[in-house]
Amino acid sequence: MFNGSTLRRTKMALILPTTLSGDSLGERHRRLNLQVNEAATAGQVSAQDFEALTEQTAVDRLIKIDIAIKLKNVDYIVKSLKDDDMLYVSRALKCKWLLERRDIVNPNYLEDVLYPQMVLPAISKFKHWLYINLSDPVACQEFYEYYKNIKFDFAVKFLRHCDNEFLLKEFPKVLTQINPHYLKVLGEKCPKLVKIYYDSFSSDNELVKTYLKDEQVFYKSIIFLLKSDPEVFLDITEKYHNLTTQSKLTLPVVKDMGTNESHVFHDQDYEPIQLKWYLGYGRMAMRNKCCAYTVGMCALRESDYINHRMKSELEKLFDEFRFVGFNGTLHELRGRINAVSSADRRRDMLLVLVSKSGGRPDCVREMLQFALRFRNEPVHERAAIVRSLVKRANVWRLPQDVWDSMLEYGQGLGLDGTRSEAQCREGLHAVVLRQLLTTGDCVGAVRSAFLEDFSTLEEYKLNTAERAKIADGLQHILTSAARDAKPEMSSILLHEIVERPNVKLARPLATLAGKNMESIIQEQDLAGKEHHKLAAALRANIHRARPAPDALALGWRKIGMKAVAWRAIRCRPSEVTQLIQTLLQERVKRTVRLALVLAQRTTCVADIFSTAVTIRPLAALRAALPYYRILGEAADPRVYDIVKPYIASVDLTCRQGLRRVLKNYDWLPIVMQPEYCAVLCLILDKVSDRDAGNVRRYVMKFLPQVSGDLLKNVLTETLKKVDSNDAVSFPAIVIRYLMLSESDEEETSRFEQIGQPFLEKITAFRQGDDDFRSQYFKENLDQIMSSLKYNAAFFDIKYNHCLVVIERVLAWLLNVLTKETHFEEYAKIHATMLYYKAIRQSMKQKPEIFDDPVKKQTEGVDVVGSTFGRYIVKEVALLKSNYFDSVMELYRNAFTDYLSSYFVSGASKGKFIASLIKGMLSESVGSEARLAVHILQTCQYNLEDAVKEEINEICLKSEDNEVMFFMHAEIFA
Numbered sequence: 001m002f003n004g005s006t007l008r009r010t011k012m013a014l015i016l017p018t019t020l021s022g023d024s025l026g027e028r029h030r031r032l033n034l035q036v037n038e039a040a041t042a043g044q045v046s047a048q049d050f051e052a053l054t055e056q057t058a059v060d061r062l063i064k065i066d067i068a069i070k071l072k073n074v075d076y077i078v079k080s081l082k083d084d085d086m087l088y089v090s091r092a093l094k095c096k097w098l099l100e101r102r103d104i105v106n107p108n109y110l111e112d113v114l115y116p117q118m119v120l121p122a123i124s125k126f127k128h129w130l131y132i133n134l135s136d137p138v139a140c141q142e143f144y145e146y147y148k149n150i151k152f153d154f155a156v157k158f159l160r161h162c163d164n165e166f167l168l169k170e171f172p173k174v175l176t177q178i179n180p181h182y183l184k185v186l187g188e189k190c191p192k193l194v195k196i197y198y199d200s201f202s203s204d205n206e207l208v209k210t211y212l213k214d215e216q217v218f219y220k221s222i223i224f225l226l227k228s229d230p231e232v233f234l235d236i237t238e239k240y241h242n243l244t245t246q247s248k249l250t251l252p253v254v255k256d257m258g259t260n261e262s263h264v265f266h267d268q269d270y271e272p273i274q275l276k277w278y279l280g281y282g283r284m285a286m287r288n289k290c291c292a293y294t295v296g297m298c299a300l301r302e303s304d305y306i307n308h309r310m311k312s313e314l315e316k317l318f319d320e321f322r323f324v325g326f327n328g329t330l331h332e333l334r335g336r337i338n339a340v341s342s343a344d345r346r347r348d349m350l351l352v353l354v355s356k357s358g359g360r361p362d363c364v365r366e367m368l369q370f371a372l373r374f375r376n377e378p379v380h381e382r383a384a385i386v387r388s389l390v391k392r393a394n395v396w397r398l399p400q401d402v403w404d405s406m407l408e409y410g411q412g413l414g415l416d417g418t419r420s421e422a423q424c425r426e427g428l429h430a431v432v433l434r435q436l437l438t439t440g441d442c443v444g445a446v447r448s449a450f451l452e453d454f455s456t457l458e459e460y461k462l463n464t465a466e467r468a469k470i471a472d473g474l475q476h477i478l479t480s481a482a483r484d485a486k487p488e489m490s491s492i493l494l495h496e497i498v499e500r501p502n503v504k505l506a507r508p509l510a511t512l513a514g515k516n517m518e519s520i521i522q523e524q525d526l527a528g529k530e531h532h533k534l535a536a537a538l539r540a541n542i543h544r545a546r547p548a549p550d551a552l553a554l555g556w557r558k559i560g561m562k563a564v565a566w567r568a569i570r571c572r573p574s575e576v577t578q579l580i581q582t583l584l585q586e587r588v589k590r591t592v593r594l595a596l597v598l599a600q601r602t603t604c605v606a607d608i609f610s611t612a613v614t615i616r617p618l619a620a621l622r623a624a625l626p627y628y629r630i631l632g633e634a635a636d637p638r639v640y641d642i643v644k645p646y647i648a649s650v651d652l653t654c655r656q657g658l659r660r661v662l663k664n665y666d667w668l669p670i671v672m673q674p675e676y677c678a679v680l681c682l683i684l685d686k687v688s689d690r691d692a693g694n695v696r697r698y699v700m701k702f703l704p705q706v707s708g709d710l711l712k713n714v715l716t717e718t719l720k721k722v723d724s725n726d727a728v729s730f731p732a733i734v735i736r737y738l739m740l741s742e743s744d745e746e747e748t749s750r751f752e753q754i755g756q757p758f759l760e761k762i763t764a765f766r767q768g769d770d771d772f773r774s775q776y777f778k779e780n781l782d783q784i785m786s787s788l789k790y791n792a793a794f795f796d797i798k799y800n801h802c803l804v805v806i807e808r809v810l811a812w813l814l815n816v817l818t819k820e821t822h823f824e825e826y827a828k829i830h831a832t833m834l835y836y837k838a839i840r841q842s843m844k845q846k847p848e849i850f851d852d853p854v855k856k857q858t859e860g861v862d863v864v865g866s867t868f869g870r871y872i873v874k875e876v877a878l879l880k881s882n883y884f885d886s887v888m889e890l891y892r893n894a895f896t897d898y899l900s901s902y903f904v905s906g907a908s909k910g911k912f913i914a915s916l917i918k919g920m921l922s923e924s925v926g927s928e929a930r931l932a933v934h935i936l937q938t939c940q941y942n943l944e945d946a947v948k949e950e951i952n953e954i955c956l957k958s959e960d961n962e963v964m965f966f967m968h969a970e971i972f973a
Helices: 006-015 025-042 047-052 058-071 074-081 086-092 096-100 107-117 120-133 137-147 152-159 164-177 180-189 192-202 205-213 215-220 230-240 251-259 262-266 268-308 313-320 326-337 343-357 361-374 379-393 400-409 425-438 444-452 464-485 487-499 503-526 529-540 561-569 573-586 589-601 605-615 617-634 638-649 656-662 673-686 692-701 708-720 731-739 744-766 771-788 802-816 823-845 853-882 887-902 907-922 927-938 945-956 961-971
Strands: none
Touching (some): 058 086, 086 120, 107 120, 107 573, 120 152, 137 152, 137 164, 152 164, 152 180, 164 180, 164 192, 164 205, 192 230, 205 215, 313 343, 326 343, 326 361, 343 379, 361 379, 361 400, 379 400, 425 444, 464 487, 503 529, 529 561, 561 589, 573 589, 573 605, 589 605, 589 617, 605 617, 605 638, 617 656, 638 673, 656 673, 673 692, 673 708, 692 731, 708 731, 744 771, 802 823, 823 853, 823 887, 907 927, 927 945, 945 961
C-alpha cells in the first residue's frame, strides 16, 4: 500500500481498524502516537491510499489525520477541514506547517474556495487558529489589507504581527477603531504608536469622544510604557490623565517609578505630577501603617488573653507529655493512675495514651489492655475514650483481637445496638463501618440503632476503596429499610425506575449510540407514550452521535425540528441558499422562522422576507426586529417596509410573545424608530398595553420624523376611545401635531379634525366637582402649556403656524378659565408667544448664525436671549398700562417659574438667561429693570461665576435707584 511495498502494506493493515488499549487516557494517547509514528516511518502514502483505509471508529479517522500531518499530506488535511465533525477539524488544525502553504493560506483562496465548503463552526475555529498562529509579517499584512474594510475587528488581529514601518503608516488611519486592548498590544510591538494616538487628540474630535468613553481603561492599557519608555508615559500622564476624576496610580506603579525610573523626576516638567502622586502614596502608606498598628494591638490583646487563661487538667497533662513517646507515657501513667482517686483524672490519662498511640495497632493493643483494668468506670467516662479511639485510631481497620478488646471495653455503650445510659454515637458508627467493610452489610440491632440516627459517615477518614464500599453498603441499608417499611410502594418505585425512560440520559446515550441512533429513536417511538419524551430528547441530541445522521435528508417530521435547526445553523455557506428554499417550501411556522434566521447569512434578505411574509406573516414579524438587532445599521432597510403593513393589522390580544418582541423598538436603527413607534401605538392601544405610554413618549420626542397621515390615524384612534368620562392622555402630542402644519389649509384641517375635538373632550371632562377631575385637568393644562414651547418647530422655518396654534389654545383657555383666577397660566402662554417671536426675529436678522449648527448652539443662544429680553420688557410695560403697576409682582412669579420649569438645565440655559437679563437691562428702567434683578436672584445658580459678576457690574452701573435698592436687598444681602 505504501508505494507498492508489501512490508508497508502489512504495517498499515495492522493499524486500521484499531482499538486503543491502556488503563488510562494517557496510556491510550501514547498507544495512538506510537502507531502513528510507526506508520509515518514506513514511507509516504498517496491520497488514494488514505481514501482506501478502513474507518470503523473515530480513532481510525484520528490516526489517518495524524499520519497525514506527519507526512504533510495537504490534500487530506484540507479534506478534513471540510468535515462536518469538529473533532476531525480540530485534529487537522494541529498541522502548523499548513501556514507555510501560501497557495492555501491566503485570504482570496480561503474566502472564495475553502470557507464556502466548511461548516460555520469550522470557519470560526480556522480563523481563530489562523490569527493565533500566523506570524509572518508579509502574510499578516496581506490578511489585514483584505479584511480591514470588511471586518476591522478581525483584521486588527493580524496588524500586531506586521512590521513597524507598516504599523506607523497604517495606525493613524484607524485611530478611532482601536480599543484599549489593541492599543496595548500594538503599543508593546511599537511604543511610538501610543504617542501617535495621544498626540492625535488635538486634531481628531471623534477620537477624543472614543477615548473619553473608556478613559481609565485606555490609560491602564499603556502602563507597560513604564518599562520601555517612561518619559513618554509621564508626558502622557501630565497632559491627558485626569487625576481628579480618575483613580490614582496603583502602588506597584508608583514603586516602580520611584526606584527604577527615579531619574525622570529630576526634570522640572514632571515635578507637579511627582508631588501629587507621592502625596497620594504617602497618605496610603500612612493609612496602611495605622491599620497595621490597630491590627497588631488587637492581636496582642488576644494573645494576652490566651496566655492568661487557666489551662484545664487535661491540657496540663498533654503539655507534660508533649515530647514523650507512647512507651514512656504508658510507663509513667501506670505508676500514677493507681494513686488517682478521680474518675475524670483517670479518663484524662487514658485520653493522653490514645493520642500518643497514633493509631498504631500495637500501641492501641497495649493501651486497651491497660484500659480494661478500668472497665467498671462510669459509662460516660468510657464513652469519651471510645470516641477518641474512633476519631484518632480508625478502629475499624484494627486487627480482630484489638477490635474485640475495644468492644469489651465499650460494653454498655450501645455498640451492640442496645439502649445505653451514655449512648456512644461514634462507637456505633465504628461498628457499622467494620461490618460494611468486612461483610458488605449491617444487620440486627446495630442496623436498627443506626437507622434511628442515620449518618452518611462522611466525617471519618476513609480511603477511596473504603468510601466506595461504604456508599454501596449504605445504599443497600436504606433501600432494604424502605422495602421492609413499605413493600407495596417499594415494588411500584422499582418498576418505575426500571421501566420508565430516563430523559436525563439522552445526551450520553446519543453520544454512545453512534450509527444506531436512528434505530434507537424508532424503538422509542414504537414503545408507547411514556417513551415519547426520551425520543424527543434523543432527537434534540442527535448531533452528538458520530457519525451524525443527515438531519436535512431525513426531514424535520422524522428527525425533529431541533436536529434540523442544529444542522441548518452550522451549514456551509454554499448550502445556505438551497436550504432556505427547502425550508420555505415546507410552509410551516418553524421552518419559515429558521429560514429567516439563515437569511441573515445571505445578500438577498429582503427577497426572503417578501416570500416568508406571504407564507407566515407572524413568523416574519417575529423575525424582523431580531434581524435589525443583530445587524444594526448594516441591516437591509427594505425588510421594515416589507413587514410594516402587517404590523398595523396584527392582533396582539392573545399573542403575548409576539407583543414582547414588537415592543423592542430600540432594536431598530434610529431613523426607523419614530415611524415604527407610531405604528406600535396603534396596535398597543387596541390591547390596552401598559407600555403604550412609554412608546407614546418616544413618539412625542420625534414627531417631525413621523408622517402626518400616520400621526393623524394614531390621534384619531386615541380620541375615538375617549368619552366624557375618560381623561385624555398625552395632550402634548396633539399640540405639537398642530404646530407641525406647513400651510393654512393643513393647519385648519388638523385643528378641525383633531385639535377642536381634543379641546372639547378636555373641557367636557372638567365638568364635575370631584377632586380627581380637577387635578387631572390641571395636569393636562400644564402639559399643554409646556408643549407650546416647541423648539423643533420654532427653529424650522417651514412650520409657520406655531403662533396660530398658540392663539387658538389661548382663545380656548379664555372660555374655560378667567384671567383673574389664572393669571399665571396666561402670563406663561404670552411668554411662549414672545419666545417664538424672538426666535423668528433672530433667524431673520442673523441667518448666517442659525445656518451653522455650531454657531447656533453658541451665538444663536445669545441672540435669541437678548431679543427675548427686550420683548419681555415691552410685555411688562404693556401689562402695567392695561392693568396696574403692581401687576409686575404677579408677572415676576409667573415668569421666573416659566424660566425654571420650561427650560432644561445645562450650559445653554445659563447662556440664554445671561443674554435675557442683559437684553432686559439694555432697554428698561424702573420696575421693568427690577424684573431683571429678580431673574438674576432666582436663576443665579444657572450662571457661571464670571458671567454673574459681569451682570452684577452692569446692574451696579445703573442709574436707576429701584435697581440699586433691589440689587443690594436681593443679590448682596
